[in-house]
Amino acid sequence: MRRVGRYSLIVIxxxxxxxxxxxxxxxxxxxxxxxxxxxxxxxPSSNVxxxxxxxxxSLSTPAPQAQTDELILTTPTQTPAAxxxxxxxxxxxxxxxxxxxxxxxxxxxxxxxxxxxxxxPDQRKVNIVSVPRDTRVYVQNVGYTKINHAHIVGETKGGxxxxxLTLIQAVSDFMNIPIHYYIKxxxxxxxxxxxxxxxxxxxxxxxxxxxxxxxxxxxxxxLDGAHTLYLARERYxxxxxxxxxxxxQFNIVRAVAKKLLSQEHIPDLAGLLLREKKDxxxxxxxxxxxxxxxxxxxxxxxxxxxxxxIPGHNSSALDPLVRTKVYYWSANSxxxxxxxxxLFTE
Numbered sequence: 001m002r003r004v005g006r007y008s009l010i011v012i013x014x015x016x017x018x019x020x021x022x023x024x025x026x027x028x029x030x031x032x033x034x035x036x037x038x039x040x041x042x043x044p045s046s047n048v049x050x051x052x053x054x055x056x057x058s059l060s061t062p063a064p065q066a067q068t069d070e071l072i073l074t075t076p077t078q079t080p081a082a083x084x085x086x087x088x089x090x091x092x093x094x095x096x097x098x099x100x101x102x103x104x105x106x107x108x109x110x111x112x113x114x115x116x117x118x119x120x121p122d123q124r125k126v127n128i129v130s131v132p133r134d135t136r137v138y139v140q141n142v143g144y145t146k147i148n149h150a151h152i153v154g155e156t157k158g159g160x161x162x163x164x165l166t167l168i169q170a171v172s173d174f175m176n177i178p179i180h181y182y183i184k185x186x187x188x189x190x191x192x193x194x195x196x197x198x199x200x201x202x203x204x205x206x207x208x209x210x211x212x213x214x215x216x217x218x219x220x221x222x223l224d225g226a227h228t229l230y231l232a233r234e235r236y237x238x239x240x241x242x243x244x245x246x247x248x249q250f251n252i253v254r255a256v257a258k259k260l261l262s263q264e265h266i267p268d269l270a271g272l273l274l275r276e277k278k279d280x281x282x283x284x285x286x287x288x289x290x291x292x293x294x295x296x297x298x299x300x301x302x303x304x305x306x307x308x309x310i311p312g313h314n315s316s317a318l319d320p321l322v323r324t325k326v327y328y329w330s331a332n333s334x335x336x337x338x339x340x341x342x343l344f345t346e
Contacts, residue, residue: 095117138170195224
């Protein structure tokens with residue numbers, strides 16, 4: 001009986017070891033997200049029309065009144081796009097669009113927050129770029145408009161999923177990169193997610209006044225979901241407006257990662273991600289993808305995140321959707337190309 005028990009113990013150990021190796025191989029981010037087998041959701045289109053720079057004027061130039069019958073877009077000129085392709089085809093890196101919509105849920109929405117992340121599992125690093133919501137980009141079947149309009153354009157035509165796909169296609173065309181995944185939430189999603197992990201710790205550079213009654217004070221602050229959402233949305237009381245807000249949104253993402261890496265949450269990280277996916281997050285990641293990312297997060301620190309913003313300048317131009325002259329952030333195409341090549345290739 002003792003020998004049988006010993007053999008049984010050996011069999012159990014073998015099963016556990018082999019099972020662990022198998023699960024590790026399946027969930028290992030370096031294997032799961034191998035670009036050789038990873039199909040992107042979108043790639044840059046070949047039918048993006050050339051923008052007519054004469055349509056973009058400095059805000060210092062008085063803007064003439066737009067007429068409803070005025071020609072807004074120039075004659076399309078085909079410009080084939082070539083997506084960035086890494087030298088190493090076996091690279092495990094992938095691109096994710098992080099989307100925050102300007103709704104509490106249920107109604108049509110624009111993309112209030114757009115960040116693009118280049119995730120490098122083999123290096124345990126993530127590069128993140130904020131795309132200003134007023135960035136002037138080409139949207140299929142519309143023309144040049146604000147990038148945050150792309151979501152509501154698609155949503156109006158084909159519902160929530162089409163809104164997501166229209167937006168990430170616009171991002172893919174603008175940055176000339178493939179998009180492999182997306183994560184989308186809304187106001188209530190941000191608030192509820194932060195509350196579900198017990199809030200986050202943030203270092204606030206200066207007082208941020210939300211209303212006369214609500215101010216987020218400078219210094220180390222522990223923020224609940226409501227105050228995190230206040231910070232993510234506020235741009236009027238910050239020195240650089242929307243660009244200050246973009247940096248705070250990145251800081252929130254980094255603070256969330258730091259919180260999830262704490263000893264308190266690491267054992268439950270996979271379950272937490274699966275639960276939040278079901279309740280408050282819309283994403284193209286599968287459950288096993290999220291478990292794999294939980295594995296990835298365990299080895300990361302906030303210092304492993306790099307962050308930049310889209311270079312450009314203030315401008316105004318006629319918009320084909322609102323049919324009047326509106327404010328835009330006009331990206332510097334050469335600098336965006338350089339940024340993308342530097343941050344989105346390994």
